[in-house]
Amino acid sequence: MPKLAIAVLILVLAAVAGTISYAGYLVVGFVSSYLGTGRFVAGLLLGALFARLPYVRQGKLRTVGLLPKHARRPVLLALLAGCLLSFVSRGELIPSLFLGLSIGYLLAYKWMRQAFVNRALSSLFGSSSDPARPMNNDPTIIDVEVREKKD
Numbered sequence: 001m002p003k004l005a006i007a008v009l010i011l012v013l014a015a016v017a018g019t020i021s022y023a024g025y026l027v028v029g030f031v032s033s034y035l036g037t038g039r040f041v042a043g044l045l046l047g048a049l050f051a052r053l054p055y056v057r058q059g060k061l062r063t064v065g066l067l068p069k070h071a072r073r074p075v076l077l078a079l080l081a082g083c084l085l086s087f088v089s090r091g092e093l094i095p096s097l098f099l100g101l102s103i104g105y106l107l108a109y110k111w112m113r114q115a116f117v118n119r120a121l122s123s124l125f126g127s128s129s130d131p132a133r134p135m136n137n138d139p140t141i142i143d144v145e146v147r148e149k150k151d
Helices: 002-035 039-050 072-090 093-125
Strands: 053-057 060-064
Touching (some): 002 072, 002 093, 072 093
Antiparallel strands (some): 053 060
């Protein structure tokens, strides 16, 4: 059974990667037609816009790019949405479907990643951080620690 689950997971990941790759191809075509340039130049412009370059500062590895961390996802969603509207207005169903799936994945990615990480960590390390104290799921119980102050 674990081999089947791994096989299904690999197939789903391959499908998601293919969907996002095709959506990227569509976005590069959309940008190139909007700017009136070739696909190569549009790809270079998008690559420069979303690139993150590493550097070391005060002994810590950091990244720097044109877009700040919190602006990358909204800009990407805006590009995908503009491309989706362009294909929907032209009546092209298959590219619209791929772009819609990519937008849905991008919107749900943060939630899915958190859910999968929490499930993996709970299965590896147990559901409670302190094994001596049982985990209560009742929201009406307030668990506090009281310490007396020495005079």
